[in-house]
Amino acid sequence: MRLKNKSNISFFALIIIAFASFLRLFQLGQIPSSLYIDEVAMLADVKSVLATGSDIHGNAWYQLIYPSYGDYKLPVYIWLATASSFIFGASAFSLRLVSAIVGIGTVIIAGLIAREIAISFAQKRSTRLSKVFPLCTMFVVAVSPWSVLFSRTGFEGHVAQFFFWVSIYFLLLARKKWWLIFISAFFGVFSIYTYYSVRFVWPPVFLSFLVFQLLSLQERGGWLKVSTRTVLKSISALSLVFLCLLPLKNSPYFVASEQFRLSTSSLLDFETYNQVVMSSNTLINQAGSTIVSKLVFHRHIIWLRELALQYARNLSPNFLFFSGDNNLRHGTGEHGLFLLPFAPFFLLGLICLSKNYPKLAICLTSAIIFSLLPASIPASTPHALRSLNALVPFSLVIGFGIAVFAEHLEKQYNRDTLLATSIATTISVIVIVSVVGFLQYYFVLYPDKSKNAWFDCEHSLIQELSLNSRDLPILFISQPERLSLWILAFDEAASGTIYFESNNPFEIKKIGTKIFDASISDFQTGTDQIVVAHASYAKALTNLSTLEIKKIKGFNEHCQYLIARSR
Numbered sequence: 087m088r089l090k091n092k093s094n095i096s097f098f099a100l101i102i103i104a105f106a107s108f109l110r111l112f113q114l115g116q117i118p119s120s121l122y123i124d125e126v127a128m129l130a131d132v133k134s135v136l137a138t139g140s141d142i143h144g145n146a147w148y149q150l151i152y153p154s155y156g157d158y159k160l161p162v163y164i165w166l167a168t169a170s171s172f173i174f175g176a177s178a179f180s181l182r183l184v185s186a187i188v189g190i191g192t193v194i195i196a197g198l199i200a201r202e203i204a205i206s207f208a209q210k211r212s213t214r215l216s217k218v219f220p221l222c223t224m225f226v227v228a229v230s231p232w233s234v235l236f237s238r239t240g241f242e243g244h245v246a247q248f249f250f251w252v253s254i255y256f257l258l259l260a261r262k263k264w265w266l267i268f269i270s271a272f273f274g275v276f277s278i279y280t281y282y283s284v285r286f287v288w289p290p291v292f293l294s295f296l297v298f299q300l301l302s303l304q305e306r307g308g309w310l311k312v313s314t315r316t317v318l319k320s321i322s323a324l325s326l327v328f329l330c331l332l333p334l335k336n337s338p339y340f341v342a343s344e345q346f347r348l349s350t351s352s353l354l355d356f357e358t359y360n361q362v363v364m365s366s367n368t369l370i371n372q373a374g375s376t377i378v379s380k381l382v383f384h385r386h387i388i389w390l391r392e393l394a395l396q397y398a399r400n401l402s403p404n405f406l407f408f409s410g411d412n413n414l415r416h417g418t419g420e421h422g423l424f425l426l427p428f429a430p431f432f433l434l435g436l437i438c439l440s441k442n443y444p445k446l447a448i449c450l451t452s453a454i455i456f457s458l459l460p461a462s463i464p465a466s467t468p469h470a471l472r473s474l475n476a477l478v479p480f481s482l483v484i485g486f487g488i489a490v491f492a493e494h495l496e497k498q499y500n501r502d503t504l505l506a507t508s509i510a511t512t513i514s515v516i517v518i519v520s521v522v523g524f525l526q527y528y529f530v531l532y533p534d535k536s537k538n539a540w541f542d543c544e545h546s547l548i549q550e551l552s553l554n555s556r557d558l559p560i561l562f563i564s565q566p567e568r569l570s571l572w573i574l575a576f577d578e579a580a581s582g583t584i585y586f587e588s589n590n591p592f593e594i595k596k597i598g599t600k601i602f603d604a605s606i607s608d609f610q611t612g613t614d615q616i617v618v619a620h621a622s623y624a625k626a627l628t629n630l631s632t633l634e635i636k637k638i639k640g641f642n643e644h645c646q647y648l649i650a651r652s653r
Contacts, residue, residue, distance in 0.1 A: 095217055095220075095221065098221050099197060099220075099221060099224060102193065102197075102221065102224045102225050102228050103190065103193060103194060103224070103228075105228055105229075106189070106190055106193040106224075106227070106228035106229075107190050109228070109229070109234050109237075109525070110186040110189045110190055110234065110237040110238060111186055112529075113529070114179055114182055114183065114186055114238060115177060115178040115179030115180075115181075115182055115183075116178075117238065117528075117529060117532075117533050118238065118239060118415075118532075118533065118536055118540045119533050119534075119536070119537050119540050119542050119545070120178070120537070120540045120541055120542045120544070120545035121178055121181070121240070121540070121541065121545070121575070122239070122240075122415055122539075122540060122541060123155075123541060123568065123571065124157070124159075124240075124241075125178075125181060125182075125239070125240040126541075126571045126572055126575045126576075127154045127155050127157070127159070127571050127575075128154070128159065128163065128164055128167060128181060128240060129167070129176060129177075129178070129181050129575040129576075130142055130571050130574035130575040131152055131154065131159075131164055132164060132167045132168045132171050132176055132181065133171070133176045133574065133575065134574070135147045135164070135168050136168060136171060136172060136176060141153075141154075141164075142154075142574060142584060143586075143591070147165075147168070148161075149161065149337070150279070150333055150334050150337045151334070151337045151339040151340065151343055152164055153339055153591070153592065154592075155568055155571060155592050156346070156592035157346065158339050158342060158343035158346055159242070160242060160279055160280055160281060160282065161279060162242070162245065162246075162249075162276060162279050162280040163184060163240070163242045163245050163280060166184045166245070167180065167181050167184050167240070170183050170184055181240045182238060182239060182240050184240065184245060185236065185237055185238070185239060185240050185241065185244050185245060186237050186238060188237070188244060188245045188248040189233055189234070189236070189237025189238075189244070189248075190237070191248050191252075192227055192233060192237075192247070192248050192251070192477065192478070193224050193227045193228050193233075194224070195248065195251050195252055195255055195478070196223050196224060196226075196227045196251070196478050196481050196482065196485075197220040197221065197223055197224035198220070198255055199223075199251060199254065199255050199258065199478065199482065200219050200220035200222075200223040200224075200482055200485060200486075201216075201219075201220040202255065202258040202259065203219075203258070203446060203482070204216035204217075204219045204220060214493055214496070215489050215490065215493050218488075218489040218492050218493065219485055219486055219489040220485075222484075222485035222486070222488040222489045222492070223481050223482055223484075223485030223486075224485075225485075225488075226424065226428060226481040226484045226485050226488070227477065227478070227481045229425060229521050229524070230423065230424050230425070230477070230481065231410065231417065231418060231421040231422065231423065231424070231425065231524055231528070232410070232417075232423035232424065232470060232474075232477055233477060234524075234528065235416070235417060235418070235470075235528075236416075236470075236471070236474060239415070241471055241474075242280050242281045243281045243283075243471050243472065243474045243475075244471075244474055245280050245281070246277045246278075246280035246281030246284050246474075246475075247277070247281075247284075247474045247475045247477060247478070248277075249273045249274075249276045249277035249280060250273075250274070250277040250284060250287070250288060250291075250475055251478045252273045253270045253271070253272075253273035253274040253276075253277060253288065253292070254270070254291065254292065254295050255270075256269045256270035256273065257270040257292060257295050257296065257299070258295065258299070260299075260319075261299055261302075264315075264316075264319055267319050267320060267323045268322075268323055268326065270292075270323060271323040271324070271326045271327050274288050274292065274327050275326075275327055275330040275331070278327075278331065278334075279334065282343075282347060283459075283460035283472065284475070285331065286459060286460065287456050287457055287459060287460060287475050288327075289324065289327075290452070290456045291452070291453050291456050291457065291475075292324070294449050294452040294453055294456070295449060295453070296316075296320050297449070298445055298446065298448075298449040299316070300316060300317075301445045302445070350464055350465075351464065351465040351466075352463045352464040352465055353389065353392055353393060353396065353463050353464075353465075354463060358392075358465070359389070362385055362388050362389045362392065363385050365388055366383050366384060366385040366387075366388045369383040369388075370383045393462060393463075396461075396462040396463070396467045397455075397458060397462045399462075399467040399468045400458045400461050400462055400467055400468040400469070400473055401458070402468065403429065404422070405422065405423065405468040406422050406423050406424060406429070406432075406480075407422035407423070407424055407425070407426050407428065407429040407432075408422045408426065409421070409422060410422045410423050410470060411423075411468060411469065411470035411471075413470070413539070414532075414535065414536040414538075414539035414540075415536070415539050415540065416469070416470040416471050417470055418524075418527060418528060418532050418535075418536075419535075420527060421524050421527070423470060423477075423480075424480070424481075424484065425517070425520045425521065425524060426520060427513070427516050427517050427520050428484045428488075430487075431484050431487035431488045431491065432480070432483055432484045432487055433487070434487035434490060434491060435483040435484055435485070435486040435487030435488075435490070436483055436487075438486065438487065438490045439483065439486060450479045450482055450483055453476070453479040454476050454479045454480060454483075457473065457475035457476035457479065458473050458476055460472045460473070460475075461473035495509060495510055542645075543645040543646070543647060544569060544572050544647075545572070545576070546645065547569070547572075547618070547647045547649075548569070548572045548573065548576045548577060549576075550649060551573075551577065551616070551618070551649070552576065552577050552578065557599065558599070558614055558615060558616050558651075559599040559600070559601070559613070559614075559615045559616070560599065560600045560601070560615070560616045560617075560618060561601050561604040561608055561609060561615060561616070561617045561618070562600070562601065562602045562603070562604060562618045562619075563604055563605065563606065563617060563618065563619035563620070563623055564603060564604075564605075564619070564620065568594075569602065569618070570594035570597060570600075570602045571594075573597060573600060574594075574597065583596075583597075583598070584596075584597050585597075587603070606623070606626050606627070613652065614651075614652050615651070615652050616649060616650070616651050616652075617648075617649070617650040617651075618647065618648070618649055618650075619647070619648050619650070620646055620647065620648070621646035621647065621648055622646070623648065624648060627648060627650045
């Protein structure tokens with residue numbers, strides 16, 4: 087079937103969207119096997135908002151920073167998850183449904199952005215290229231392990247990147263209807279209120295695409311007529327964004343949230359910068375303290391070198407196409423962010439963009455560089471979550487490479503049908519095998535391999551307590567892994583006033599009859615109680631002859647929880 091009319095294009099687009107939807111919705115809430123602690127904390131707040139209109143701390147649902155368990159979450163994901171849970175009930179499914187829908191939306195928005203960009207192709211070169219490019223980009227996002235994994239988990243960064251690129255899409259549309267630039271600004275604000283690091287990425291990417299727009303107008307002879315007006319509107323839109331951020335700055339938790347994020351080890355912290363200064367001084371002294379050495383080994387140059395190394399890790403072929411993030415919450419450990427067969431198309435896309443559309447190449451490259459900044463400043467690199475804003479521009483480059491290859495293959499088909507058919511069949515088989523291999527690994531092998539990363543032991547423990555504890559008092563010895571959050575999120579029987587530690591407003595001391603951070607001495611002989619503790623407390627619990635001890639049977643040796651109950 088050839089792409090000669092809009093109906094064929096729409097048909098293939100719908101097929102891709104349907105396939106992407108299946109990958110993101112199949113067994114959602116079951117794979118991965120359980121929730122990460124950040125997801126659990128959000129679910130606890132969602133349940134509290136649905137029940138009382140306030141979070142677990144008693145703050146109104148419309149607050150702009152949720153204190154949570156001391157990590158200070160932005161509100162948009164919790165608001166959306168609350169709406170989802172209102173319809174489907176509070177659960178792992180409803181929490182992750184937000185991200186799944188956003189994942190499907192990312193496939194669509196990537197195709198729409200590609201279509202807007204492809205307008206210049208139709209004017210300058212090939213109408214077929216402009217038709218194939220959006221479909222190829224959609225397919226790349228649809229089967230990307232990067233997109234599939236984060237579409238099935240509740241990370242704010244994944245939702246933020248969707249609103250981020252919706253904003254850029256409306257910016258591209260604004261060349262036709264100027265007022266759409268304010269819709270672009272609205273989605274920019276929404277993305278910033280979803281994930282903290284977006285505020286450092288969205289403005290420069292917005293400006294990159296704005297410059298691309300202006301340069302495109304210049305090529306069509308409309309620079310003098312439109313540019314001044316466009317710049318003024320863009321300044322107004324950016325001003326609107328910054329004004330909308332003032333309420334966030336006025337939040338009572340803003341300063342604490344900034345301190346929390348700056349506490350992460352990164353190139354910006356004092357210890358790292360001090361090491362850079364010491365390294366600079368050492369190199370300057372070794373080089374004889376000349377003027378040249380002081381320039382070459384200046385501390386700012388050394389710091390930029392470290393930043394470049396961090397960027398290199400996030401841009402490494404191994405990370406992008408081979409093994410990905412070794413954190414099993416961010417990757418399978420066996421697949422790159424994109425499937426391996428897409429690697430040559432990424433290279434082809436870069437080369438052809440640079441040769442034929444240098445302005446677009448600079449725009450997309452700038453978008454990738456700016457998007458990787460939040461992943462390149464922290465000490466832990468590479469990082470699939472913090473670099474998620476680069477998903478769409480990477481996919482655009484790969485999609486363009488596939489589209490260019492398809493165009494050349496069609497020309498070859500007219501000259502040598504057998505050769506072109508053989509090449510197309512071979513590549514299609516390789517891609518299909520790669521996609522099937524990834525899906526087989528993700529849905530069959532990954533769930534067991536990643537259980538420890540997804541806190542499966544804690545989930546199993548809460549299930550056991552929900553089945554057998556009824557309304558009995560429960561003592562949690564030393565509160566391992568903040569089990570109070572799991573109780574709030576999953577224990578339907580959990581009820582009662584929440585009490586926090588007097589010296590730490592984020593540590594829960596008591597929920598009804600459940601006491602956290604307790605000690606063995608808190609057990610009362612002669613009463614019907616349950617004690618939950620780490621396996622290291624086995625001997626101490628055995629000494630209490632009135633207790634019957636049961637070990638939680640986990641998937642491997644990592645499950646080290648004991649439940650002890652009065653005989």
